[in-house]
Amino acid sequence: MRLTGATFFDIAAQDPWAVCSPAPASILPRILPGADHLISYHVLTAGRCFARIVGKEAIPVEAGEVVVFTKSDPHIMSSTPDLRADPPTADVLDIAAASQTPFPINYVKDGTMSARLVCGYLACDALPFNPLLEALPPVIKAGDVKGDGGWLGQFIKLAVSEVAEKRAGSETVLTKLSELMFVDVLRRYVESLPPQHTGWLAGLRDPHLSKALALIHDRPAHSWTLEALAKESALSRTVLAERFTRLVGMPPMHYLAKWRMQIASELLSAGNSNVASIAADIGYESEAAFSRAFKKMIGVPPSAWRLGIRTASGFGSEASETEGGPEGR
Template sequence: MCSIHYRRVDFSDGGRELLASPNVLSIRPEWEVILDPITDIFRTMHVTAFGQHRLEATAPWGLIQKKQTEEKVPPSGKKISPTDLAHFAMLSRGNCWLSVEGTPEPIPLTGGDCFFLARGTSFILRDSLRTHPKKSFGEVAATDGSNVAHYGGGGAPTTVICGSLSFDRASLKPITQLLPSFILIKADEPHTLALHNTMQALASEMAEQAPGSEVVATRLAEVLFIQALRAHIASEPQRKQGWLRAIFDPQIGTALSAVHDSVNTPWTVESLAATAGMSRSAFAARFKELLGQTPLEYVTEWRMQKAMQLLGQRDKKLIDVARSVGYESDAAFSKAFKRVVGANPGEYLKRGFRDP
């Protein structure tokens, strides 16, 4: 789903549009690019993968990941809140059992299976349901510069590729709307060939320890995250909730696509309802039902997400950022920014929230 869609634009003059100035002729392409909302969110947010390591476990073994209550500092040195974290793991060899908080039954995993867990979710990974986990993942992490951790009693081997993802604070709310708390991708599911190829490349990169492996592994982990979400969308269409359910709704999804395609348009509830082909009242009610906020709250918050991204670019003036997200004056933009973000643009930048 993370793709660029295209819309045909027909011009009676064969693709040429005369601008207001009589001396300027603009050649417009026959095809106009439109960003779908999922692509727009991934382009706007900043994702950092860290802590990747390969766990070589031998039976009996069991590890637990509890809810984090303290801030962690990843190898990059960027201090992040535990609310910014998600965990991922891929079983590349062997078999084990996964128990996830809120999921009633343990899940058997085999080679090629992959799962992602959103922030604040406890889970247990073990060789057998009879094994009681005695340590956390952090306690058996790789040491001495290695990215391979060894744990267990010397029995049947299992290899797990583990890691975490952090999301820039500016992107946290769209992520929480986008992500289910738990994504499981089984090796035998359709639409997962690219995902498995990335998994294999990540496992290989982590095994070789070649120059630049850490950078390559981080990039592959980011790709893995997006591919897992795409596979989740493709494999469970009937179980979408929240933002995903909204974006696949024929009418609300059309309005969301319009917002993400043209965030600087002066949207109103009436114009969004017309885009969706619904009455104003029916559109507003359906939008609130699916997303938990009003249409204009969504528009404003997404404008501020885009604005935070633009503010991190040193060459952007405040008025240019304001106009890029639909405000004619920097004063009106700053007022809206402070209402949503809790700080005006200058304060926001002084606190060090620029993109790295």
């Protein structure tokens, strides 16, 4: 999954306080144009607070912890669990987008600051197929309030330093740090999953399935068969098919077909390659065969996707599960 990060707000607050997330449609065009999915994160560098998706139970957050909202759900950060807030207005977002980030917001009036947060966003493509996003829960909290010697703890220390000193290039540093922070949060989440957990992340934890997934991801244009994947993964065809389907949620050849279309959609959106070369890059012998398969799986032809026309209707429902990938290669 390709990420683009932006560290956007530096919030100093005094009890009682509450802030509401902007709607993705209002923030994406201003800071991360062209992306179709927004992940929000909030790093609490001092004090304590609560985080909650609107309408859901609040989660306590301590200094040294980060909360990541993975599904673009509207959410509130506040000093107590039940406080409400309105999202920032369009003019505030315009001013923030035109300023050096992180944009400071001061909710301290005449008392002592009770909490400080660094808030930002990560953008990625959710369509047509993003198995990681589909596997994540709506909210992930990570960190160590007693002091963390790992990467996440180092990120928080560096973020505090960059925000305070505002040195040249700090905006770029914070952006890259936020992308690495997200990777570390994901690692911690995967490590915390129970042994009986199923899904794409469970597949990554399985040494045999992780090998099969890596082969598909690294060599999507290869003429993979179930037998070839099984041999490389040190499993029999039957065991690979059964375990892959049970943990990942679809047969290996179905996953391969979807992954090829995900790569194709990214290349089409980038606009730097023609359809024929994209077809070859993902293992199709002809542009016509690729175009038929793309429209069958995605719902629109490659030319429409390149123009920004999106639809999820029927995606994946007719993907070929025959060995070697999509029909008519």
